[in-house]
Amino acid sequence: MNMKIAGTGLASALLLMGLASPPALAQDSTLQTVIKRGQLICGSDNTKPGFGYMNPKTGKLEGFDVDYCHAVAAAVLGDASKVKILTLTDKNRFNAVQNGEADVVFFHTTVTTTRATAVGAAFLPVSFYDGTGVLVKKADQIKSINDLNGGTICTTQGSTTEAVWADYIKGHKWDPKTQVLTYQDLDKLFAALNSGRCNAMTTDKSALVGWKGNAPKPDDFVVLADTISKEPLAGFVRQGDTQWHTALTWVAYALVQAEEFGITSKNIPEMLKSENPDIKRFLGVDGDLGKDLGLAPDFVQKVVGAMGNYGEIYNRNIGPETPYGIDRKGSLNDLWTHGGLMYSPPFR
């Protein structure tokens, strides 16, 4: 039987019996739900140093992705602290937006076609350009990815990395006995690498740098120079909520645009007095851009005032001053004006 007919039949049967309240098909946009609730529920991670990580020193959840959660709260509710962070795993992150548990997820997630279609994620602009890399123990004498042919490669369950490696092993005609082991989360993965069960830990390079940086003896580990896939990382919301998706898309762009304009969390008061019509419109001094998005007219001020621009978020969490030291200069994550890919469409 056609599933749709079956579903409609079931639904009408239930309605007749008066057992079910009418399905809330025409529901509010998540934007209204969040404003009514007065709190944003944002899915993130607690096992990726630099991106979403429970810092044992401060006892706080910190990182690049976590800062994006706060930025969205600042934009939607005018207060960066009005956010509840839901810690997810690689496997349940998509379900969390599908069933409405989280309003938005920033979880180190690669944009792929399947995820944008069958998985039902509506992606926001790319927040970090990454690639699959490999972390090995220095003692193992592995110099390049080719040395791993026939070895045991470990990654996390439900990541794109898993599929990337299957293709790589097949495409490069490696020994089919090469093992790809998958663990539930990165700390088990790192423990397995450390114990020698895995010859290589593989995931996005940024995460590898984080684990190396956090290791008791970082110098025992090497991140190989090879990159075997492109992994553009972005936050996502559920599909079918255009208003919410559009609003958050432009919140993400605003972070990049603020950096391009040279607006930082420190110089915002002076910038408000700027005569530049582009900046005036961007900051909500002139015009109605914020209102049209369903946000406060001054949402950019709130976001940048609380969290800083893209560059500030980057430097605070993963930049050269941090233990992870992921260089930004000239990388894909630099502003387009410096040869990178960070680019915001104009706010007009």
Add this chain to the structure above:
Amino acid sequence: MKAGGSQERYTLGDHVLQIGVVLGAIAIVLGLAASVYIGLASHHIPIDFSFLSQVSGLHLSEGLTLDLSRPWDLVPFSSSDTNLQALILGLYNTLKVALLGIVFSTLLGLLVGIGRVSPNWLLNRVCLVFVDLVRNTPLLIQLFFWYFAVVLQLPALRSAAQFYGVIASRQGIYTPSLLGVPAWPDFWWAALASLVLAAVILRLTRRPGARAFRWPGIAVIAIAWGVALAALGHPLRIDLPVASRFRASGGLAFTPEFSAILLALVVYTAAFIAEIVRGSIEAVSTRQWMAAYALGLKRHQAMTHIILPQAFRILVPPLVNQYLNLAKNTSLAIAIGFPDLFNVYGTVANQTGRSMEGILIVMVAYLALNWLISLVMNLYNRRLMAQGAR
């Protein structure tokens, strides 16, 4: 409705009530199904099983699957196989752990349980400590213990010693195996067939009249093997594992993940089975012991001939519960990366986005597995009871 000899009669009202309860239950199930369906539909996720025939693009670390064009043969998995084959591989791994787990936990549980009623103080206490320790800590934590603190602490492959052909390393445990040379692919089928044949002969020759055919029958099988082996030019040899850089080749290989999950399940379940065994032995009347001793039997003779056969009749029903728990607990394997059914389901669901369909399949598979275990054990139990009634 059997009223069991009482004079109870059901009134019309009772029938209406019962029909109402049944209809209500059906309505609740339909209601849940509909709300799931509507919920998914409102998120633009219709239920669709076509992902099963799509290419999985996965590289799974161990296990065999069915070649769908040759469904009698188990083959290694390749990334161009379908999602269905990936799930079959998961089921294969689950079955492997569950079956071996049931066999070994029963043996260990029996030994420990008998040890618990032993008059030997030391043995008794050792078994008590084992049971208490194992029963009172969570299985997941034991699993991590076996994996990270035991199996992964074995020496690395390149420094692991070979002991009578066995290599125990953190890359895996390797043992010698019997191998057909140059290629006798059907060796295991032939071995299985002769075992089945031998069992059939033993069964058919139970009657005193047929007893004379028993050993000649078995001898015929043995001679057939001898002739076949000679005719094929001694095609069997012991295959020793040889360590290379990343793994050993040859022999039988047990991965660390498989070894750890099996160890954890066997030890954990054995502790519970031991308590069932102890309870069943203690439930047999002490007069049975006395009667056995009066006949001049020694303690171990009394145990094997008098007490255990009676204890078995008490033991089987609660034992089934432990088997069912063991079968379900295999799903914890996900925590250490062993690709059991639940683990593979997670991976497939993540690559295709089909979690709802996948979880339905997984639930049906576990249900079928547990029904099968119950069925086999119930048949066995019925036979046991029938024997006792004779």
